[in-house]
Amino acid sequence: MTTDAAPLPAPAVPAGARPPLVTVRDLKVAYDGGPLVLDGVHLDLHPGETVALLGSSGSGKSTLMRTLTGFAPVTSGSVRVAGHDVPGLGRAGLRRLRADVGQVFQQFNLVGRLSVLTNVLTGALHEAGPVNLAGGFSAAHRRRAMELLDRVGIAHKAKEQARSLSGGQQQRVAIARALMQGPKVILADEPVASLDPKLSHTVLDLLRGIAREDGIPVLVSLHVLPLALRHSDRVVGLRHGEVLVSAPTARLSAEQLAPLYDHDDEEGED
Amino acid sequence: MAIQSPQAPQTPDALKAGKVPAGARDRARKPVLDPRERARLEQAFRVPRARTAAGALLAVVLVAWSMAGAEFNFVKLGEGAANMGEFLARLFPPTWEKLPTILELLVETLQMAIVGTVLGALLSLVCAFGAASNIAPRWLYYPARWIMNVIRSLPDLVFALMFVSAVGLGPFAGILAMTVGAVGSMGKIFAEAMESVDRGPVVAMQAVGASKRQVVQYGVLPQAAPLLTSYTLLMFESNVRGATILGMVGAGGIGLELTTAMRMYDYGHLSAMVICIVVLVTIIDQVSAVVRRKIS
Numbered sequence: 001m002t003t004d005a006a007p008l009p010a011p012a013v014p015a016g017a018r019p020p021l022v023t024v025r026d027l028k029v030a031y032d033g034g035p036l037v038l039d040g041v042h043l044d045l046h047p048g049e050t051v052a053l054l055g056s057s058g059s060g061k062s063t064l065m066r067t068l069t070g071f072a073p074v075t076s077g078s079v080r081v082a083g084h085d086v087p088g089l090g091r092a093g094l095r096r097l098r099a100d101v102g103q104v105f106q107q108f109n110l111v112g113r114l115s116v117l118t119n120v121l122t123g124a125l126h127e128a129g130p131v132n133l134a135g136g137f138s139a140a141h142r143r144r145a146m147e148l149l150d151r152v153g154i155a156h157k158a159k160e161q162a163r164s165l166s167g168g169q170q171q172r173v174a175i176a177r178a179l180m181q182g183p184k185v186i187l188a189d190e191p192v193a194s195l196d197p198k199l200s201h202t203v204l205d206l207l208r209g210i211a212r213e214d215g216i217p218v219l220v221s222l223h224v225l226p227l228a229l230r231h232s233d234r235v236v237g238l239r240h241g242e243v244l245v246s247a248p249t250a251r252l253s254a255e256q257l258a259p260l261y262d263h264d265d266e267e268g269e270d
Numbered sequence: 271m272a273i274q275s276p277q278a279p280q281t282p283d284a285l286k287a288g289k290v291p292a293g294a295r296d297r298a299r300k301p302v303l304d305p306r307e308r309a310r311l312e313q314a315f316r317v318p319r320a321r322t323a324a325g326a327l328l329a330v331v332l333v334a335w336s337m338a339g340a341e342f343n344f345v346k347l348g349e350g351a352a353n354m355g356e357f358l359a360r361l362f363p364p365t366w367e368k369l370p371t372i373l374e375l376l377v378e379t380l381q382m383a384i385v386g387t388v389l390g391a392l393l394s395l396v397c398a399f400g401a402a403s404n405i406a407p408r409w410l411y412y413p414a415r416w417i418m419n420v421i422r423s424l425p426d427l428v429f430a431l432m433f434v435s436a437v438g439l440g441p442f443a444g445i446l447a448m449t450v451g452a453v454g455s456m457g458k459i460f461a462e463a464m465e466s467v468d469r470g471p472v473v474a475m476q477a478v479g480a481s482k483r484q485v486v487q488y489g490v491l492p493q494a495a496p497l498l499t500s501y502t503l504l505m506f507e508s509n510v511r512g513a514t515i516l517g518m519v520g521a522g523g524i525g526l527e528l529t530t531a532m533r534m535y536d537y538g539h540l541s542a543m544v545i546c547i548v549v550l551v552t553i554i555d556q557v558s559a560v561v562r563r564k565i566s
Contacts, residue, residue, distance in 0.1 A: 069477060099479030109474035113492045122488050126479040174474075181478055 020044040021185055021217050022068065027077035029063055029241075036075070037063045039241040045185065045217035050208045052232035052249070053221040056261050060241040061221040065189045068219075069101050070094045082184035099126035102178030102216075104188035104207070108170040112163030116154065116173050119162050120145040123180025148176040152206060168199035175206060179214075186210065188220040192227065200224070204231035225254055364545055365538030371527070372546050378441055379523040380550065382516075383509040386445045390452030390509070391502045397453050398460035404472070405464060405486055414457075422454030426512060430521040441522025448509050448516070459501050460494075467493035496565050503558035510551060 022045035029038040038060045045051055055061045066072035068081050070089055079086040084097040102123070110119045121137045124145075128137060137145075149155040152172040157165060162173060171191060178186055188207060192200035204220070208231055211218040222228045228235055228249070235252055237245030237260040244260060245252070310316060318326070336342075400406045400414030429450050433443035467490050475489035491498075517525015524543060531540040 071477075095479040095481070097479070098477055101477075103474070103477040105470065105474065107470050109470035111471040111489060111492050112468075113495065114488070118488075122475060122480070123478050125475070125481075125484045125488065128484070177474075177478070 018047050020046050021082050022219070023078070023080045024064075024068075025078045027064075027067065027079060028075045029060075029067055029072060030075045031073070037241050038067070038238075041077070041238070041241070041243055042246075043236060043243070045219055047215040047217055048211055049233045050211045050218045050220065050231065051234045051236055052228035053219055053236050053238065054223070054225070054228055054245070054257065054260055055221075055238035056223075059238040059260070061238055062189060063241075064238065065187050065219070065221060068185075068187060069098055069103065095126065099181055100184045102181050102183030102186040104171070104174050104178055104186065104191045106190040106193045108167070108174045108194075110162040110170055110173055110177075113161055115159055116149065116162050116165065117142070117145055117158040119173055120148060120176045120180050123177040126181070145176070145180055148179050149173075151179070152176045167195050168202060171195065171199075171203050172206065175203070175210070179210065183216060186216055186218045188218065190221055190223065193223065200227055201231075208232075225257060229254070360537045361541035361544070363538065364541035366542055368539055369542065372524070372543050375524040375527050376546055376550060379510060379513040379517075379525075382441045382444050382448065382513045382523050383506055386448030386452070386509050386513070387502065387506040389445070389449040390456060390505060391498075393449060393453050394456035394460050395498070397457035398464060399486070401457060401461035402464040402490075404467075404469075405482075405490065414461075418454050418457045420454075421450065422458065424451075424454075426451040426516065427519060430516045430519045434520055439520040439522075444513060444516040444521035444523055447521060448512060451512075452505055452509075456501060456505050460498055463494045463497035463501065464490050466497075496562075499565050500562050503561060507551065507554055507558065510554060511547075514547060 022043065024041055024043040027038050027041040027043075028036055030036045041060070041064060043064070053061050053064065063072050067074060067079055068086065070086050074087040081097060082100040084093065084100065086097065089097060111122070114122075121141055124137060124141050127141075146155055146158060149158055152175055154165075154169055154172050154176070157169065157173075162170060165173065186207070191207070192203050195203060204227060207218050207220060210216060220232070229252065232249045235245060235247060235249050235257070236243060237257060239260050239262075245257060397414055397418060400410045401418060403411055406414065426447055429447035430443060433446040437443050437446065471493065472485060472489040475485040480488065513523040514525045514528060517523040517527070518529045520526060524547065528540065528543055531537075531543065
């Protein structure tokens, strides 16, 4: 299914795979006529799988993530996410696309002064009508948000200001916010880069559990190789904007992934 | 983390040597800071650069030039100190016979400040949405900034005179002057408070598919709220003081009584009023300090 020029065993489609929810074909991205940041990228994300996106700084990981939600321009190629053809989406189309894609960020990006519950509720903003200007979210929204906080194990903090929580707790709130959207795909851009190793495992376990239980594809970019090998079903490795590796995690070894980090400049930017 | 590159050392020296410690290899590849710059950074006391010295000199010249132009004179100030003392001495003792009048006018001043602040804050907020570069579209941003610049460059007294001639003498004219005057400075400060919010939550709001209004409501305003409140309290304090000046042109408040007392050489009365104003401003300052601490 994928046509990656991978030097490794051909990527296998997960057994009994349903059609992919994300398909990227021959994607090329250049910012303002600059050099290509992504050069011919192919990517498929299937329901229920956790895919680790690897690559050194400047390899195009973040740009790929941003392309999937229309935050980065598509120079050529096709990007289809949860039924949306991303290139050429208008403002309303982009909002519908983004409502379907849950995002988790490195710095959590919670509104620190708002309560944990309100932060989770903001995930449902796309459903909230103009009513919410006056009175906030519906009781059904609030119940769902509390259930999600139960699920990420942090319901007892619902009333507190988000900024009073620890990093690991904040990231779990952010995951609950992403789930509040009722997402068809979840993208996590370096979700554990600001967390210590133990919390990293907790958060990545949580994400993988969500992928399996909810049948959502989760794309998670990481820069710590052992974490990727332990918490993903498949690995996609980028180097200089090209897919160098795309294979089930079980068949990979650290040595096979070494070339991803074989970079000669340290000035690269994410 | 066995992701070290198995690559061989690249520098010719290293190749010749055959075996090079990792540190040396890194050093050969790493860019280095100019040694002279490095030495300079490591010194405890640095000789200022030519640019810094020139800047300091320019600042001194500018201040001296301004003092000359403004007839600033330490000698004259020293000579005048006695007169100043005499003026202050005349203020004592305060006479409290007209205390009821003072209190009544002070309450009016306070009422003017409250209404002027609330209206001013609301209007400033509306204008700030237009003047915050991270919220407003370009076509709105520039006109909004320009209007605020114009308002800011006009003294509040001009607005007071304008509104006195429009709605007649009295506090209403003062309130209008305060409200409009606030937009110039507060609108700009509000806009800058909104521009300075952390971008992360704003991106997160956009990422859930929120509309512009929702991004502002949930991403920008909660973050800017402490600053907005703090500035509003500051505006309230300055409006209380400002109301005493507006009174001089007949726009209500205690100002008219203050000017009259001065003209009539009624120093005891004047002194009582000044004391009352000081007490009021101090109370307001204390209360707003408490509020600020609570919201931060």
